[in-house]
Amino acid sequence: MKDRSSHDTGGSKSREKEASALSAVTLIADGMIVGIGTGSTAAYAIAELGRLVAGGLDILCVPTSYQSEMLAAQQKISITTLLEHPEIDIVLDGADQIDRNLVAIKGGGAAHTREKVIAHAASKVVLMVDHEKVVPGLDHEVPIEVLPYARTLVERGVRALGGIPELRMAARKDGPVVTDNGNFVIDADFGTIDDPARLSDELNALVGAIEHGIFLNVDEVHIGTSDGVKVLKR
Structure with missing residues (x-):
C-alpha cells in the first residue's frame, strides 16, 4: 500500500504545499462562506486566511474536522456551521492524489466524510x-x-470488488483510528483505478460504508512546483 503519512520531511515539498495554498487563498473575497479542509496543506491556507482576516477580510468558515476548527479558532477566523449556512461559496482542501481529469482521492487524515459533505454543499471545490x-x-x-x-461486512464487499482492505490503526493510541464521527476507517487498495466513477458507485452501494475518499466534483486544483504554481481547471 502507498504511504498515506502527511508528515513532510522535505523542505521543498513543504514550500510547494504552502505555495499552492497561498495561490488558492487569492480566490477568497469579502462576504464569502468558506469551507476549510483538513491536513498539512489546508493548515497553510488557514494560516493565510488568518493573516488576511487580521487585516480586515470578512469571511465565515465551515471547518471539516476538529483539527481545522481548532486551527481556525487560533487564527481568530469566525466559524459557522452547515446548519447556519447550508450553501458554501468555496471550499479549500488538500488531497492525497489527483489525476489530470481532476478526480481526487482524499482521506489520509480520516476527515473525508465531512470534507465530501462540505464539497457537495459548495459552489466551487x-x-x-x-x-x-x-x-x-x-x-x-x-x-x-x-x-x-x-x-x-464492508471488508468482504471490498474484496468482492477486487480490493485489499486494511483497518487503519492509530499511531498514538491502542486500536484503530476513530474518526470525528465515531467510526472506523478501512483503507482499500485497488491497484490502478481505471474507472474511478464506477468504483465510486460500487463503494456507495456497500451497506455499512458511510463514505469513501473518491472525489469526482473538483473544479480547480492549484499545484505547487519548483517553478511556481500551476492551476488546472475543469
Whole structure:
C-alpha cells in the first residue's frame, strides 16, 4: 500500500504545499462562506486566511474536522456551521492524489466524510497539492469510513470488488483510528483505478460504508512546483 503519512520531511515539498495554498487563498473575497479542509496543506491556507482576516477580510468558515476548527479558532477566523449556512461559496482542501481529469482521492487524515459533505454543499471545490500528488492514473488506497458494527461486512464487499482492505490503526493510541464521527476507517487498495466513477458507485452501494475518499466534483486544483504554481481547471 502507498504511504498515506502527511508528515513532510522535505523542505521543498513543504514550500510547494504552502505555495499552492497561498495561490488558492487569492480566490477568497469579502462576504464569502468558506469551507476549510483538513491536513498539512489546508493548515497553510488557514494560516493565510488568518493573516488576511487580521487585516480586515470578512469571511465565515465551515471547518471539516476538529483539527481545522481548532486551527481556525487560533487564527481568530469566525466559524459557522452547515446548519447556519447550508450553501458554501468555496471550499479549500488538500488531497492525497489527483489525476489530470481532476478526480481526487482524499482521506489520509480520516476527515473525508465531512470534507465530501462540505464539497457537495459548495459552489466551487478547489484543491491544493504539491506536484507529487498529481498522477496520470489513480493508484492510492481509497479510505472508507465505516460503522464499527459493519467493518467485516464492508471488508468482504471490498474484496468482492477486487480490493485489499486494511483497518487503519492509530499511531498514538491502542486500536484503530476513530474518526470525528465515531467510526472506523478501512483503507482499500485497488491497484490502478481505471474507472474511478464506477468504483465510486460500487463503494456507495456497500451497506455499512458511510463514505469513501473518491472525489469526482473538483473544479480547480492549484499545484505547487519548483517553478511556481500551476492551476488546472475543469
